[in-house]
Structures are given as C-alpha cells and as structure tokens.
Amino acid sequence: MSEPGSSDAYGETRPFRVRSSTAEWAAAILRQRVTQGGLLPGSRLAEDELTAELEVSRNTLREAFSLLSQERLLEHRLNRGVYVRVLSPADVSDIYQVRRMIEGAAVRRSYKDPISLTALRGAVSDAEKAAAEGRWLDVGTADLRFHQLIASLNGSRRVDAMMAQALAELRLVFHAMNPRELHAPFLPRNRELLTLLESGRNAEAEALLATYLDEAERLLLAACTP
Amino acid sequence: MSEPGSSDAYGETRPFRVRSSTAEWAAAILRQRVTQGGLLPGSRLAEDELTAELEVSRNTLREAFSLLSQERLLEHRLNRGVYVRVLSPADVSDIYQVRRMIEGAAVRRSYKDPISLTALRGAVSDAEKAAAEGRWLDVGTADLRFHQLIASLNGSRRVDAMMAQALAELRLVFHAMNPRELHAPFLPRNRELLTLLESGRNAEAEALLATYLDEAERLLLAACTP
C-alpha cells in the first residue's frame, strides 16, 4: 500500500492529496494538450469554448489558466486572453542554459548510485528499443525520461521540478520538428554518457554533455527561427 | 524612458504590463507580509478575513493564493484552507542544494564582466556599511541582493527566477532568527568572494562558496530544528 502523505526518497512529507481540485483537473487536461501538441503555440484559449467543453465554471477555468501560466506553458495577456506560449529563440537558449547548469552539476556530482544507474539504463534501453522499432515518439519520451533522471542525480526535489518544467517548455518546440531527426542524433550519446557515468568518469561525461547540449540547442534554434 | 514591453539585457521581450490584475496586487501584499515576517509560518489565511481586509472578492483572493502557493510561500490544503508554508529541515537542505548548484555554476563561469562586478561591489559595500551602522535588516537585504547577483552570472532569466524563489523561501526561516547572527558571519566572506571573482580565481571562489553555503545551511538547520 502506497500511503499518500507519507515520506519519500527525499525525506520530505507530501501534503495529503488523494483527489485534486477541479481546477487542477482542468489544468491537467490542458497541460496534456499543450505538451502533446494538441494545442499549438500561439493558439488562443477562449474561456467560453473551454468552459463549455470541460464543463467547469469560468472561475475554475481561470484558476487552471493561472496554474499553467506559472508553468510557462500558457501566456496570459491582460484583457486579451490566454495563449499557448510561443518560445522565442532567446527562450530556447535560456532553457538550454538551465539544462547546462542542472545536468552539468548532476553529472559532476554523480557517484555511481546503483538505483540511479539502473533507472538510467532502463531509459536508454527503452529509447534504443523504440528507435529500432521506429517508434520515434516513444524514443522522445524515453529520451526526456533519461535527462530527467540525470537531473535527479542532484538529489533535490526542487531541481527535479525545475528540470521537469524546462523539459515541458521544450516540448512546445518539439512539436514543430520531426521526432526522428530530433532524437536520433542523440541516442548513441545517451548510451555513451551512461557508460561514462557507470565507470565514474565524470569529467568526461561533463564534457560530452556540454557538446551534446550545445548541438541540441543549435538544432532547436534552427527549427524555431524560420 | 523605459518602455514596458521592450527588450532587455536578456534579449527577451516582456509582455506589456503597465497595470497588473487585482489578483497580482493582492498577491503582492500577501507576499510582502510573508517574506517580511508579518505573517509567520503556520499561520492560517482565512478567506473571510482577507476578503474583508483587502476588499477583493473571494475568487480574486483565491487566485492570489494560487499564485503564492506555486511560489511555495503558501501551502494549500484541500478543503482546509491556506497556510503560510512551514519549512522542514529537509526543505532547508533542498534549498541549499539548489543554491549550491546555481551559485556554484555561476561562479565557475564567471568572466570578470565589469557590469556584474560593479553591481556586486555595490551590494557588498551596502552590506558592510549597514553592518557598521548596526542596521542588520539592511545587511540582510544587501546580502540577499549579493547572492541574487551571483546567480545572475549564469546569464539566464529563468535561473534568476529560480534563485529569487529559493531566497524567498529562505526568508520564511530567516524570521525565526536574529538577523545579526544570521548575516554577520558571512559578510567578510562576501567581500572575499568578490575579490576572488575580480581577479578571475574562479576555482578558489567556488571552494569558498561551497564552505560558505555548507555553514549557512548548518546555521539554518540548527534554527529550524528545535
């Protein structure tokens, strides 16, 4: 039995939350649409439409908007409505700066933790298997999971949250790209990075990661500057 | 004339926002009370009281609650109300983990930027002057400004925001302490850190910062475990 409200790997106690509020439920639906490409960047989210479709009141919907705006997935323009966020090239660079910081620090302090390494191996294997079978969307999912796990080497719940948000923002751009050419170039390097971490060669891992992220940033910048 | 909506040092365009929504206004008032100790951790924020005092509707107040909850200054317990966040020792450690990551990365990539160094000098001088005159609250303000400036060496608006939030959370604990014994031990080390950055000795700066943060963490942990 997994007790809600119990302590976890970080030693913090989570607030009891078996069921969530209606606003969080609505936010979850919209979040999924945004991060999975159902709602494209720049789209306007009209209150009337969504209150009718989700069958929630305007106030509740606006609370959901507020949640997603703080996650930077939506953009709230006063008196003008809510839009799916459009990432500028500067945003992409900023996000990659965040990734360099988080993942760089993670790799540097990596210490061959068996549990973390097992999880990382699983993510890399899943990605490779999905790639072999041509399931490129699943490759993307596993790739993001791999990097989220890298971030978690920092051993901080807040850093995990920052990384999750950064990756969620990046998904806004991912949908403008072919998932194959987005993830394929980086698959072997995930494996290589894992190997370096397994043998404790953190400095080499850090260097590999740096070039990795620089290249990924260039790829995305090219995609979002037409 | 500083045009709102114009581009800034980060090259991003800020959304036009001359006036803010009522919810943000209410959130600003509550944020100030929380970060400046007017509302102590654990306090309950009843809707009836605050709607009467702030003269805003319940819905607007609840939106303000939502904003501050996402900043981790308030804690929203479903059906039970909103409380000023109480930091556990695990929270404090987690926040210091974030600071180690952010400030560590910042110091490592520091490159003697004249503008940044000028700002840092200003913060250190202000802190020293305030200390000499016994204005320990102002010392605290300048100290936090110094570390926020350190974080900004990362050159990322998002990292700046993360740091601002981490420091805001720490203020929740600061109010349980004597501001003098909280900041006095670290004043000379701020100066020392600045000197190292001015001469480009980043590795030494990084080491100094590490011990600095470890000690500060211990100090706060001792304060919040009675």
Add this chain to the structure above:
DNA sequence: AATGTAAGGATTGTTGAACGATTTGATAAG
C-alpha cells in the same frame, strides 16, 4: 478515562449570473 460516533456549525469548493472595463474589428471620415 479513553475511544468511538453523531449532529451541527463553519469554512472551503464550485457554480452561474451580472456588470464595468478593455480590446477588437468594421466602418466612416479626413
């Protein structure tokens, strides 16, 4: 005395309608 149960009141969660304020878009005038 300690524990468990059952009203009842108090507070929160959510809704729907209302109205002023702002933006938008079309139209007309210069």
Add this chain to the structure above:
DNA sequence: CTTATCAAATCGTTCAACAATCCTTACATT
C-alpha cells in the same frame, strides 16, 4: 492611407448561492 468612431466580443471582477468537506462539540460505548 491614416485616423477616428462606435458596436460587439471578450476579459476582469464581484456577488450570492449551494454543495462538499472539515472541525467541534456533545454524547454514547467500552
């Protein structure tokens, strides 16, 4: 082509109401 004007649409905010949940108190049980 630009500017001005005006109506429609949409947003921002408030209010009142009711449902759902929690908390307190009182009472009963062991």
